[in-house]
Amino acid sequence: MATRVFSFLAGHRGPWQITQISCLVGEPLPPAGRLAMVTGTPDSSPDPVAWTLRGIRSNERYVNRQERGQLTGAQQGLGRPASSCAALIPIRKTAAWWMLTQDERRAIFEEQSHHIQVGLKHLPPVARQLHHCRDLSEQEPFDFLTWFEYAPEYESAFDEMLAEMRASEEWAYVDREIDIRVVRDP
Amino acid sequence: MATRVFSFLAGHRGPWQITQISCLVGEPLPPAGRLAMVTGTPDSSPDPVAWTLRGIRSNERYVNRQERGQLTGAQQGLGRPASSCAALIPIRKTAAWWMLTQDERRAIFEEQSHHIQVGLKHLPPVARQLHHCRDLSEQEPFDFLTWFEYAPEYESAFDEMLAEMRASEEWAYVDREIDIRVVRDP
Numbered sequence: 303m304a305t306r307v308f309s310f311l312a313g314h315r316g317p318w319q320i321t322q323i324s325c326l327v328g329e330p331l332p333p334a335g336r337l338a339m340v341t342g343t344p345d346s347s348p349d350p351v352a353w354t355l356r357g358i359r360s361n362e363r364y365v366n367r368q369e370r371g372q373l374t375g376a377q378q379g380l381g382r383p384a385s386s387c388a389a390l391i392p393i394r395k396t397a398a399w400w401m402l403t404q405d406e407r408r409a410i411f412e413e414q415s416h417h418i419q420v421g422l423k424h425l426p427p428v429a430r431q432l433h434h435c436r437d438l439s440e441q442e443p444f445d446f447l448t449w450f451e452y453a454p455e456y457e458s459a460f461d462e463m464l465a466e467m468r469a470s471e472e473w474a475y476v477d478r479e480i481d482i483r484v485v486r487d488p
Numbered sequence: 489m490a491t492r493v494f495s496f497l498a499g500h501r502g503p504w505q506i507t508q509i510s511c512l513v514g515e516p517l518p519p520a521g522r523l524a525m526v527t528g529t530p531d532s533s534p535d536p537v538a539w540t541l542r543g544i545r546s547n548e549r550y551v552n553r554q555e556r557g558q559l560t561g562a563q564q565g566l567g568r569p570a571s572s573c574a575a576l577i578p579i580r581k582t583a584a585w586w587m588l589t590q591d592e593r594r595a596i597f598e599e600q601s602h603h604i605q606v607g608l609k610h611l612p613p614v615a616r617q618l619h620h621c622r623d624l625s626e627q628e629p630f631d632f633l634t635w636f637e638y639a640p641e642y643e644s645a646f647d648e649m650l651a652e653m654r655a656s657e658e659w660a661y662v663d664r665e666i667d668i669r670v671v672r673d674p
Contacts, residue, residue, distance in 0.1 A: 306626040358623045363549070366591040405552040408590075437544050437623035440492040 305341040306358050308433055310390055310447065312337050313351035318388060318484035326468070328394065328478030337390065337484050339449065355392055357433025357447040364411050369418050376425040385429060385451035389460070390482040392435075392444035399475035400436075415470035424463045427456040444478065491527040492544050494619055496576055496633065498523050499537040504574060504670035512654070514580065514664025523576065523670050525635065541578055543619025543633040550597050555604050562611040571615060571637035575646070576668040578621075578630035585661035601656035610649045613642040630664065 312320065312331075316338030323331060334352035343356055365373065399407065411417050421430065429451045435442040452460050464481070467473060498506065498517075502524030509517060520538035529542055551559065585593065597603050607616065615637045621628040638646050650667070653659060 358626070360623050361586045363590060365589055367589045370589050400547045403551055403553045403556050404549055404590075404594075434623055437546050437620055439624070440544070 306360070307342055307356060307438075308359065309340050309343055309354055309356040310337060310449075311340060311344065311351045312353050312482075313349055315349050318486055320482060320484050322481075322483040324481040324483075326479040326481060327476060328480075331392075331480050331482075337482070355390075355435070355444065355447055356438065356442075357435045357444075358438060359431065360434045364408050365418060369412075372422055373418070373425070376422055378426040378429050380429050380431055380449070380451055382429065382451065382453075384453040386486045386488070387452050387454050387457060387460075388484050388486070389450045390447060390484070391450070391464075392447045392478075392480050392482075393476050394444045394446075394478035395475045396477045410472050410475070415467075415472035417467065417470070417472060420463060420466050420470075424456075424459060428452045428460055428463065492546065493528055493542060493624075494545065495526050495529055495540055495542040496523060496635075497526060497530065497537045498539050498668075499535055501535050504672055506668060506670050508667075508669040510667040510669075512665040512667060513662060517578075517666050517668075523668070541576075541621070541630065541633055542624065542628075543621045543630075544624060545617065546620045550594050551604060555598075558608055559604070559611070562608055564612040564615050566615050566617060566635070566637055568615065568637065568639075570639040572672045572674070573638050573640050573643060573646075574670050574672070575636045576633060576670070577636070577650075578633045578664075578666050578668075579662050580630045580632075580664035581661045582663045596658050596661070601653075601658035603653065603656070603658060606649060606652050606656075610642075610645060614638045614646055614649065 312334035314335055316336040318337040318339075320334055320337050323333060325331070332352045344354070362370070402410070412419070421428075431449045433447040433449070434445070435447060436445045450460065498520035500520075500522055502522040504523040504525075506520055506523050509519060511517070518538045530540070548556070588596070598605070607614075617635045619633040619635070620631070621633060622631045636646065654662075654665075
């Protein structure tokens with residue numbers, strides 16, 4: 303069976319050097335120097351970790367067939383050699399969001415906020431992988447962990463994509479968001 | 489925070505007497521005499537358990553605003569004194585189902601299989617609570633656990649509802665299903 307659970311460990315070890323942790327809304331995360339993405343949920347770590355976040359690569363909840371075709375045609379995978387920059391962006395959405403029905407969430411997500419179309423504009427330079435946290439347990443600190451990889455020359459385009467997302471109607475339902483930037487050792 | 493994770497423990501204890509465990513498709517579950525529904529994930533049980541299944545009461549994935557209005561108007565809660573019969577029906581869906589996009593799953597679920605409308609015909613006599621398992625971990629044996637409660641005189645209507653569901657297009661994507669019937673001690 304393919305591994306679906308992934309954990310992000312922040313501490314003194316890991317291939318990614320943390321360059322910035324910005325808290326946009328809600329409670330911040332403690333500072334740390336390095337970040338590792340590992341498969342599964344580590345029972346214990348040989349090194350002290352500042353924090354661990356975990357999520358599951360699950361089925362898509364909003365994308366329709368036509369959009370999946372566009373995404374599959376455009377997106378590239380993680381681990382491209384030129385992608386020496388990455389970002390981990392954990393977000394939590396409000397109780398009001400989760401009380402909406404599927405058709406209402408979809409309407410805000412795409413018809414009003416153009417989440418998929420905004421993302422498509424920036425593929426393939428930005429590779430993206432979503433992890434769902436909400437149903438792993440009832441104590442998860444975030445609902446989603448999104449991991450992005452890109453080459454250094456696309457950082458300003460990546461920032462523009464985030465600014466466009468954050469100005470959308472959908473982001474009115476985000477009550478915690480941290481933006482963690484990392485670079486890979488040469 | 490409201491408890492969202494629930495566990496079903498089958499063994500020698502619990503308020504529900506198991507009267508039948510029928511395996512409709514896929515691997516069966518071991519026999520057991522009693523069933524208990526508890527909040528959370530028990531770390532250990534003082535009594536030997538035959539099996540434990542757990543799921544999370546999560547946001548709805550298919551119901552639209554109009555349907556939620558119909559459901560909210562019709563359905564009654566769990567724990568009604570007259571509901572001395574109950575059923576736990578764990579199901580797993582195929583990989584092909586999870587590869588469908590949201591609009592395709594919704595079309596099979598409701599426009600073709602009338603899952604919500606079939607359920608509505610039998611509310612309020614049958615109370616229903618869905619638990620999602622799929623994103624709790626990557627080792628869960630089922631995708632969904634549905635718990636139904638009803639008075640003994642509605643058992644044949646309940647069986648008709650299940651027969652209608654199981655004859656639907658949606659059930660072509662079910663590759664494991666167990667039907668566990670229980671009665672409450674007087």
